[in-house]
Amino acid sequence: MSVCKSHRERLARTVVDLPKSGIRDFFQIVSEMKEVISLGVGEPDFSSPWHVREAAIYSLEQGHTGYTSNLGLPKLRHAIADYVGRTFDVAYDAEEEVLIAVGVSEALDLAIRALCDPGDEVIYHEPCYVSYRPLIELSHAVPKVVETDAEGAFRVTAEAIRAQVTDRTKAIILNFPNNPTGGAMTGEELKKIAELAVEKDLIVITDEIYAELSYERPHVSIASFPGMKDRCIFLHGFSKAWAMTGWRIGYACAPAELIEAMMKIHQYSMLCAPIMSQEAAYEALQQPESDIAVMKESYWRRRNFLHSAFESFGLPCNMPEGAFYMFPDIRSSGLSSKDFALKFLDAEQVAAVPGTAFGSCGEGHLRCCYATSMDELKLAAERFERFLASCVS
Amino acid sequence: MEPLLALLRQNARISLEDAARQLNWSVADVAARMEELENEGVIRAYQAVVNEEKLDRDEVTAVIEVKVQPEREGGFDRIATRISRYPEVDSMYLMSGQYDLLLFVGGSDLRTVARFVSERLASIPGVTGTATHFHLKTYKHQGVLMEGEPQHERLQISP
Numbered sequence: 001m002s003v004c005k006s007h008r009e010r011l012a013r014t015v016v017d018l019p020k021s022g023i024r025d026f027f028q029i030v031s032e033m034k035e036v037i038s039l040g041v042g043e044p045d046f047s048s049p050w051h052v053r054e055a056a057i058y059s060l061e062q063g064h065t066g067y068t069s070n071l072g073l074p075k076l077r078h079a080i081a082d083y084v085g086r087t088f089d090v091a092y093d094a095e096e097e098v099l100i101a102v103g104v105s106e107a108l109d110l111a112i113r114a115l116c117d118p119g120d121e122v123i124y125h126e127p128c129y130v131s132y133r134p135l136i137e138l139s140h141a142v143p144k145v146v147e148t149d150a151e152g153a154f155r156v157t158a159e160a161i162r163a164q165v166t167d168r169t170k171a172i173i174l175n176f177p178n179n180p181t182g183g184a185m186t187g188e189e190l191k192k193i194a195e196l197a198v199e200k201d202l203i204v205i206t207d208e209i210y211a212e213l214s215y216e217r218p219h220v221s222i223a224s225f226p227g228m229k230d231r232c233i234f235l236h237g238f239s240k241a242w243a244m245t246g247w248r249i250g251y252a253c254a255p256a257e258l259i260e261a262m263m264k265i266h267q268y269s270m271l272c273a274p275i276m277s278q279e280a281a282y283e284a285l286q287q288p289e290s291d292i293a294v295m296k297e298s299y300w301r302r303r304n305f306l307h308s309a310f311e312s313f314g315l316p317c318n319m320p321e322g323a324f325y326m327f328p329d330i331r332s333s334g335l336s337s338k339d340f341a342l343k344f345l346d347a348e349q350v351a352a353v354p355g356t357a358f359g360s361c362g363e364g365h366l367r368c369c370y371a372t373s374m375d376e377l378k379l380a381a382e383r384f385e386r387f388l389a390s391c392v393s
Numbered sequence: 394m395e396p397l398l399a400l401l402r403q404n405a406r407i408s409l410e411d412a413a414r415q416l417n418w419s420v421a422d423v424a425a426r427m428e429e430l431e432n433e434g435v436i437r438a439y440q441a442v443v444n445e446e447k448l449d450r451d452e453v454t455a456v457i458e459v460k461v462q463p464e465r466e467g468g469f470d471r472i473a474t475r476i477s478r479y480p481e482v483d484s485m486y487l488m489s490g491q492y493d494l495l496l497f498v499g500g501s502d503l504r505t506v507a508r509f510v511s512e513r514l515a516s517i518p519g520v521t522g523t524a525t526h527f528h529l530k531t532y533k534h535q536g537v538l539m540e541g542e543p544q545h546e547r548l549q550i551s552p
Contacts, residue, residue: 038547040549040551130552309414351549357552
């Protein structure tokens, strides 16, 4: 008689060992509460621009409901190559060097899987978006962390990366402007990392999804430095700057051979990104500057407001230079990130994500998304002040 | 647009402290710039955008196209200024195309507006023709949707 295995025993070791996202636990708790002010989101509070929504409706009316080529609609790839060329100063060939994916999340997964054999090492920086480490581990590659902190404005340095480079290092993942810290790099710092990548012959996977939401200086892409186009996988998409998270459209621009390899995985697992979303993304590239300007200014004002509110009651917080997150230092409360988030939620009905959800060095911080209404931000700030006072007394 | 103006266009009732925080300016700077904008005549008024349909009133608004014989000296300005002074005229623009002036005129009922057009407006020397359209419903005014945007559910926590 055969012995029946438990489902857990049937599961792949890699998946069993993968930690659950810290965000999911917290989500459960928050979703059961009413009247919560949420600073816990990772997306814009705008709906997608009306002309984008309208274009998608029109394309459905026209019956555009089939598959597209694996790489994505040619007209969209051309529009992307144009946009990336003029915005980031890197020229990509729309026919061979651009792949449309289901969000940057998929594109990142494709990039890592295309590059890594088991045991290869990938360097990334924490605090960071929740998927980087798990995606590296799912590829049976080895994650190597470089930590960033408030003192260093949450920027990563070439020296810190160099310290993690071994002969198994395949790639470096960069994400600036950064979720969850709002940190952004300067051109000089990126140049040093670019030189290191050339020296050590490494690929740089650069997730620049928040590029347009840079408040202090124009965004610079590492792909634009000499010799870098040939060793960069540039990832971008429409979710953040165009407020199009639910459409799930991201893209990768990279040398043809890398795109070809990523496309192999994409074609077998995803086939193509949904055509209606691709049509919407094409429309989004028709007037990007004016769509983005209004939203960007609104985030900029809310950033200023929340930062000045934190300052007024003495909560230390690095001034974020991009994206729409604040990452204040809550250590003066005497609480851990997780306890702070739970108690704050319980006492004041404000939800913010513990910094540890983005890596262990996020301890002592809280991610507060300011892409929420000014009225809610004001209330949240008042409650923050009251809660902090209650911690100290 | 200047950030302070953008802010005021969105919410003219914003406090100086609030505006200062959002713009990363000092309160004194915001106050000074607002005064400047008022003195220069850039800001002409601070008004509420009202959804008239929510009010239980029977007032009517008409949109009136007016053809005018321009004058050798001053073009349309003298006659336009004269028309714009009537309190019944809510807004007024000089237009290109089939007619010259576009007026938004309010009145307590159809007859009042009709009388304004025939007795006041059409009788002004230089006015050569009018076409009156009665306004039925407002969908959007000054960039504000009267019905508001439908609220979409956002996940409260997301990565």
